[in-house]
Amino acid sequence: MDLEKASFNWFPGHMNKAIKEIQKQIPVVDLIIEIVDARAPYSSQNPIFKKILTNKSKLLVFTKCDLADANVVKQWKDYFEANGNYVYLIKNKTVPIISEIIKLINTITFEKQNRDKNRGIVNPQINALVIGVPNVGKSTVISRLAKGKELKIGNKPGVTRGMQRINLDKNITLIDTPGILPARFANEKEAINLAAINAIKREVIPKERFVCLLIQNLYNNYQETLEKFFQEKFYFNKPLSLDDSVKILESLAQKNQWIVVEGVWDIERVMELFISDLFKNKLENISFENPDFLKNEAY
Template identity: 45%
Template sequence: MIKNQKDKQQTDEHNNANSRFNWFPGHMNKTLKTIETKRPMIDLVIELVDSRAPISTQNPTFQKILGQKPRLLLMTKADLADPKVNAAWVADFEKNNQPVAFINYQQPNFIKKLVAEIEKTMANKQARQKERGLLKPQINALVVGIPNVGKSTFINHLSKTKKVKVGNQPGVTRGLQVLQLTSQINLIDSPGVLPAKLQSAKQANILAGLNTIRKDIYPVEEVAEAILTIVQTHYPKLFLGDAELSSENHYFAKEAKLRNQGSTLVMEQFLKKVADGEWPISLEFPTSWTEVATKENNHE
C-alpha cells in the first residue's frame, strides 16, 4: 500500500523509468545466472563504476546475488569527472566503510597499487583464514560492472601486461576469462550487465546520458533535457555552444536556430559530448557536496 504522496511519486517514477527504457536482453539474465552458480567460489566482488555517477552506475542485482561478499568499488573515467566531486565521493564512501579506489592507468605501479587495494579490502578475511592454517589463501575476485563503464578497458589493460597471466581455470570459470594478478589473486571477468529494473527516471536518464543504454532505446529529448538540467544546476558557467546557458528553457531550440540544425540533432550532439567527456563534469553528487557547494557559492 502506498502510504503517502511521496511514496506514490517514487513508485510512479520507478514504473515510468522502466516502461520508457526497455533494454534488458536475455544474455544479461544468462550472465546473472552464471554468476550465481559461481557464488561459493567468489571471495571478493570488484565493481567498476563511472566516476561521473558512481551510484547510478552500480548494479544492485550483484549485491543481491552475491550476498555479503566483500566489495571493492573501482571508480573509472575519473579524468572525465569533476575532480572536486570525485574527492567528495571518496570521502562519502569511506565514511560509510565502503572500500573505494580510482583507476589510473598512467599511474606508476598501477597493478601493484591495485593488488594493495585488494589485499586491504580482504585483510580481515585473510587473517581469519591464516588463523585456520591457510598460510597463502587464494583470492578469487569477480569483476563486474554495467556496459560501457570501462570494464573492458580495465581487463584489456591488465591482460596486455606481461606480469598478468590470462587463462581459464577448470571448474571455476567455464569459459570466463581469468587473469592471474598474483600467485594468490585471480580476477574473474564477467560480461557487462545492466539492472533489470531502475530505481527512478533520474537514474535511467543518467545511464542513458553516459551511453550505457543504446541510443535507439531511450527518448532523446527527455534524456537531453534531464542532463541539461543537471549541468545548468551545477555548472551554470559551462560553455556549451552559442546559445546562453542559464536556467531558461528552450536552450536546445535556441542552439538549433543558431546552428541552423534540428533540435534533435543538437540534443544528440550534446549527449555525445557528455558521454565522451568533453567537459570534466559530474552528473551525480553526494549529500556532503550539496553542503560544500552551498558554502562555496555563499563566499563568491
C-alpha cells in the same frame, strides 16, 4: 517534443543467463571489485549484485575520474567509505595500477588470509569477482591489470565461457564477468545517468526527454561549463525547466541557422550533435550526480 516521463522495460535475456552463471561463482569469491563511472558512481552500480553478493567485501574502482568533477568525486568517495566500502580512484590513464590494487586486495582480505594460514595453508588463495555495467571502462581496467598476465577464458571447470580468470599474482585471481545492467531502474534519474555514460541503448529513453533532462541537470550544476561547451550564453532562471531546455536547443539551432522548414528550427540536429560530443567525452569536469541526489529522484 516527447517530454513525458519515460517508463522502462529493459533486460536482455543474455544478461539473465550471465547472472545465473555469476551466482555459481559466489561460493569461491572472497571479494567483489565493482567498476563504476566516476561521473555517475551510484547509478552505475548494479543493485542486482547487492542482493546476490551479500556478505562480501567490496572494492569500488572509479574510472574516468579525469572527466568528472573532482570535488563531487571526493564526496562520493567519502560517502561510499562511510558505508563500509573500499574505494580506489583511477586518476591517470597511463600510471600503473596493479601494485596498488594488489595492496588493497591484500588489505581487504587480511583476516581471511590469516585464518587460512592458521589452518596450515601456506599460500592462501584469493578470488576477486570483477563486475560492472556496460561501458564503465571495466575492460580497460582488466587490460591494465592483465598486462603480461595469463588470461584463461572458458573451457575450464568453474570458469564460464565469456568469463576470464587473471592471475594477478601468486595468490590473487580476478574473475572477470560480462557487463550486466540492472533488471529495472530504481527511478528515471538513474536511467538518464546510465544513458549519459552510454551504458544503455539510446532507444531505451525518448531522445528528447533524455537530452532535455541532461541539459537541465548540467545547466543547474555546471552552467558555465555548458555555456563554454556550446559557446553560447544562456539567461534562464534556476532551476531550469524542461520547457527552457527546449528553448536552449532552439536557440542553438537558430544560432547555426539549422532549419527543417521555414519557421521550424532543426533541434533534432542539435540533439544528435550534443549526444555525439557527449559520448566522445568532450564534456569534462562534470558529474551527472552527487550524493544529494539520493534524497530526491527528480532533477
